[in-house]
Amino acid sequence: MKHVGAIAGRELNSLFVSPVAYAVMTLFAVLAGFFFLSGVLQFQEYVIRLQSFQAMEQLEELNLNDHVIAPFLHVMSVVLLFLVPGITMGLFASEKTNGTLELLLTSPITIWELVLGKFLAAVAFIAILVLLLALFPALLFIYGDPEWGKTAAGMLGLLLMGMAYASIGAFASSVTQSQFVAFFLAFVLLLVLWMLGFLADLGAAGGATSSEHVGDLLRYLSTADHFEGMVMGLVDTKDLAYFGVIVVAFLALTKAAVESVRWR
Amino acid sequence: MIEASGLSKRYGDLVAVDDVSFSVQPGEVVGFLGPNGAGKTTTMRMLTGFLPPTDGRAVIDGHDIFSDPLAARRAIGYLPESPPVYPEMSVEDYLLYVSKLKDVPRRQRSGAVDRAHERCGLTDVRRRVIGALSKGYRQRVGLAQAIVHDPPVMILDEPTVGLDPIQIREIRTLIGELAGIREGKARTVILSTHILPEVEAICQRVIIMHRGRKALDAPLADLQRGGASLEEIFARTTAREVVVPADATLEARP
Numbered sequence: 001m002k003h004v005g006a007i008a009g010r011e012l013n014s015l016f017v018s019p020v021a022y023a024v025m026t027l028f029a030v031l032a033g034f035f036f037l038s039g040v041l042q043f044q045e046y047v048i049r050l051q052s053f054q055a056m057e058q059l060e061e062l063n064l065n066d067h068v069i070a071p072f073l074h075v076m077s078v079v080l081l082f083l084v085p086g087i088t089m090g091l092f093a094s095e096k097t098n099g100t101l102e103l104l105l106t107s108p109i110t111i112w113e114l115v116l117g118k119f120l121a122a123v124a125f126i127a128i129l130v131l132l133l134a135l136f137p138a139l140l141f142i143y144g145d146p147e148w149g150k151t152a153a154g155m156l157g158l159l160l161m162g163m164a165y166a167s168i169g170a171f172a173s174s175v176t177q178s179q180f181v182a183f184f185l186a187f188v189l190l191l192v193l194w195m196l197g198f199l200a201d202l203g204a205a206g207g208a209t210s211s212e213h214v215g216d217l218l219r220y221l222s223t224a225d226h227f228e229g230m231v232m233g234l235v236d237t238k239d240l241a242y243f244g245v246i247v248v249a250f251l252a253l254t255k256a257a258v259e260s261v262r263w264r
Numbered sequence: 265m266i267e268a269s270g271l272s273k274r275y276g277d278l279v280a281v282d283d284v285s286f287s288v289q290p291g292e293v294v295g296f297l298g299p300n301g302a303g304k305t306t307t308m309r310m311l312t313g314f315l316p317p318t319d320g321r322a323v324i325d326g327h328d329i330f331s332d333p334l335a336a337r338r339a340i341g342y343l344p345e346s347p348p349v350y351p352e353m354s355v356e357d358y359l360l361y362v363s364k365l366k367d368v369p370r371r372q373r374s375g376a377v378d379r380a381h382e383r384c385g386l387t388d389v390r391r392r393v394i395g396a397l398s399k400g401y402r403q404r405v406g407l408a409q410a411i412v413h414d415p416p417v418m419i420l421d422e423p424t425v426g427l428d429p430i431q432i433r434e435i436r437t438l439i440g441e442l443a444g445i446r447e448g449k450a451r452t453v454i455l456s457t458h459i460l461p462e463v464e465a466i467c468q469r470v471i472i473m474h475r476g477r478k479a480l481d482a483p484l485a486d487l488q489r490g491g492a493s494l495e496e497i498f499a500r501t502t503a504r505e506v507v508v509p510a511d512a513t514l515e516a517r518p
Contacts, residue, residue, distance in 0.1 A: 006364035017352045103348035106312040107365040108334040262316050
């Protein structure tokens with residue numbers, strides 16, 4: 001596993017010399033700023049309205065975690081849906097078009113080292129994005145008193161979700177030569193995975209009671225549902241295991257796809 | 265040093281390489297010739313472990329490329345048809361990265377990179393970004409990449425393709441030098457090419473591939489003693505419909 005660091009380091013470097021990293025970071029920061037600001041303003045307006053109605057009970061229940069940070073993290077998790085494919089699209093596809101895959105596969109490294117190195121580079125970048133994002137809730141700690149644990153759990157959830165997305169993006173990049181195709185394949189896979197929960201809700205609303213088990217299964221498979229719990233401050237081993245399984249499964253698929261160059 | 269026995273590669277019904285065997289002694293420089301599509305690149309890719317053979321085996325420096333792949337790959341410096349470089353990296357960073365991939369011990373890395381710069385005439389451009397270099401220099405970077413870990417075996421796939429005559433001469437001289445210098449011991453080299461004078465300039469032995477088979481395998485000196493030019497021999501060998509074993513080819517020569 002000694003080559004993982006070298007591979008991850010080169011990948012991160014090449015991300016930061018290309019405009020992709022800066023475009024993604026800028027877009028992420030701008031969107032985060034926009035959604036955060038609009039969330040805070042809405043919250044403020046809501047508080048003022050409740051105060052004018054003297055609705056003390058509801059005012060008691062109001063808190064920054066549930067009414068500002070949670071919706072903010074939800075929106076940003078959707079933003080990750082299309083930003084992560086942008087980060088991962090080049091992981092393997094660019095090695096193929098560069099001809100550098102031939103260098104890698106004839107070097108004394110294992111394919112696991114290659115796949116892990118690439119994955120960790122993407123995760124490191126996503127961690128930077130999540131840290132960038134953490135600056136916004138950090139502001140709330142200066143002017144208010146949200147709960148530490150709940151906020152941290154939400155951040156962790158976002159990072160885990162990003163890791164799962166990165167493994168799926170890595171897989172998409174490993175099955176094609178074109179970064180463009182890699183981007184869309186990853187995006188579609190992520191979108192489907194994310195929407196499974198809504199699909200289940202739709203089914204339930206449509207009165208398809210016989211498919212209750214199917215609905216549960218879909219909800220279980222959906223990333224959104226596992227993220228939900230963590231945003232509420234519940235770090236459940238079930239959710240951790242879910243993200244772990246997704247990462248391991250897609251990295252294994254990625255390894256197989258990279259290896260398959262040799263079978264063809 | 266290089267031992268290929270019964271190497272074959274089939275893609276469905278298509279036979280790219282058919283039962284090719286040869287062995288290369290330490291220090292030998294072998295020219296790999298053949299028309300396009302003769303199976304040169306495929307054979308080289310099987311020797312480097314990039315492609316698994318359908319049949320047969322390859323042993324590099326005593327390590328089977330399939331059962332002991334990491335040790336075998338460590339012994340090979342490989343330059344594919346297009347140099348496997350990252351255009352956004354500087355020459356120095358790139359070679360340092362390759363030295364890590366090729367298991368050069370940490371303490372020797374900067375020394376190994378300096379040596380590769382020097383040998384391939386890259387010292388002046390070491391901080392330049394590879395994408396901004398000329399094709400000739402990029403080819404030098406490709407060669408530097410193949411020798412940075414000082415391997416006993418070099419496998420070069422058309423190292424002079426797409427270069428201008430002056431660059432070709434430079435690269436050719438460079439290959440000759442690289443074949444010679446390796447801590448006192450000579451390097452074993454296989455290189456494929458279309459340029460026949462190139463073979464006469466640097467190789468000691470010629471292997472001609474034709475339609476996936478080895479059509480001729482003889483020391484260059486023997487061929488030249490026969491009086492025919494390499495070009496004639498090449499034309500004659502590759503024109504043959506039925507491929508005869510190498511020895512027979514030699515005897516059949518007028």
